[in-house]
Amino acid sequence: MTSHNHHATTSSSPDEPGAGATAQPPLEFWDELYKAKPAVWSGRVNANLASVAGTLTPGRALDLGCGEGGDAIWLAQQGWRVTGIDISTVAIERARAAAVDAGVDAALLDFATGDLETWSPDDELDLITASFFQSPVHLPRAEILRKAALMLAPGGHLLTVAHAGVPSWVQDSEHPAHLFVQPDREIAELALPAGEWETVIAESRTRDVASPDGAPGTLEDSVVLLRRMG
Numbered sequence: 351m352t353s354h355n356h357h358a359t360t361s362s363s364p365d366e367p368g369a370g371a372t373a374q375p376p377l378e379f380w381d382e383l384y385k386a387k388p389a390v391w392s393g394r395v396n397a398n399l400a401s402v403a404g405t406l407t408p409g410r411a412l413d414l415g416c417g418e419g420g421d422a423i424w425l426a427q428q429g430w431r432v433t434g435i436d437i438s439t440v441a442i443e444r445a446r447a448a449a450v451d452a453g454v455d456a457a458l459l460d461f462a463t464g465d466l467e468t469w470s471p472d473d474e475l476d477l478i479t480a481s482f483f484q485s486p487v488h489l490p491r492a493e494i495l496r497k498a499a500l501m502l503a504p505g506g507h508l509l510t511v512a513h514a515g516v517p518s519w520v521q522d523s524e525h526p527a528h529l530f531v532q533p534d535r536e537i538a539e540l541a542l543p544a545g546e547w548e549t550v551i552a553e554s555r556t557r558d559v560a561s562p563d564g565a566p567g568t569l570e571d572s573v574v575l576l577r578r579m580g
């Protein structure tokens with residue numbers, strides 16, 4: 351997450367497009383969402399990404415759906431050479447500005463706009479991250495993650511962190527259940543070649559956060575770390 355009280359706030363917001371907006375083109379949907387606020391996410395790395403990726407040896411990383419760049423910037427600060435990709439030009443402009451503000455070595459970090467559905471990776475990678483890479487509009491998440499995973503070098507990791515359910519303070523989500531990610535289902539949907547992948551982490555983790563009105567609440571995250579054997 352880069353932020354992820356954030357998702358909670360947006361999911362309970364009356365002006366967030368819900369199921370009725372599912373036909374909206376993804377670029378239009380995401381650019382509109384970003385333009386509506388000066389910052390949508392917190393700008394900070396998400397706690398699960400930091401705790402898991404923090405144990406890995408830095409190499410070449412790719413952050414899918416990087417949003418405003420908080421995770422990619424943090425990875426670069428740990429010594430990873432990182433590319434962040436997002437469909438939203440607004441988000442990528444913000445990510446670039448945030449990297450400059452953070453003083454990140456430009457040789458370690460770059461951001462690109464692109465639709466990951468049609469994008470082809472052209473580099474061998476040591477880490478692919480996708481934090482809250484979920485969308486109420488069209489997003490072939492599993493296909494994109496699989497395509498990216500197959501670009502991992504032997505020993506490389508795929509790390510996904512995702513909303514596993516609605517925030518504790520939300521009674522009725524307009525988000526259909528299939529938009530939430532469960533660790534085991536995620537791994538099954540990835541359908542990676544048998545015998546080539548080790549499941550290092552497949553967990554649902556509960557996080558204590560403040561709800562939008564300040565009361566204590568919890569969020570449920572799916573955390574999956576797969577390692578390409580070899």
Ligand SMILES: C[S@@+](CC[C@H](N)C(=O)[O-])C[C@H]1O[C@@H](n2cnc3c(N)ncnc32)[C@H](O)[C@@H]1O
Pocket residue numbers: 351352353376380391396414415416417418421435436437438441464465466467480481482483484485489
């Ligand atoms: C819920 S946000 C998460 C952003 C960021 N990873 C974070 O944790 O704050 C999902 C992101 O996926 C991006 N996205 C959605 N569909 C995409 C696509 N087809 N190609 C690239 N990025 C996409 C959106 O623009 C958005 O920034």
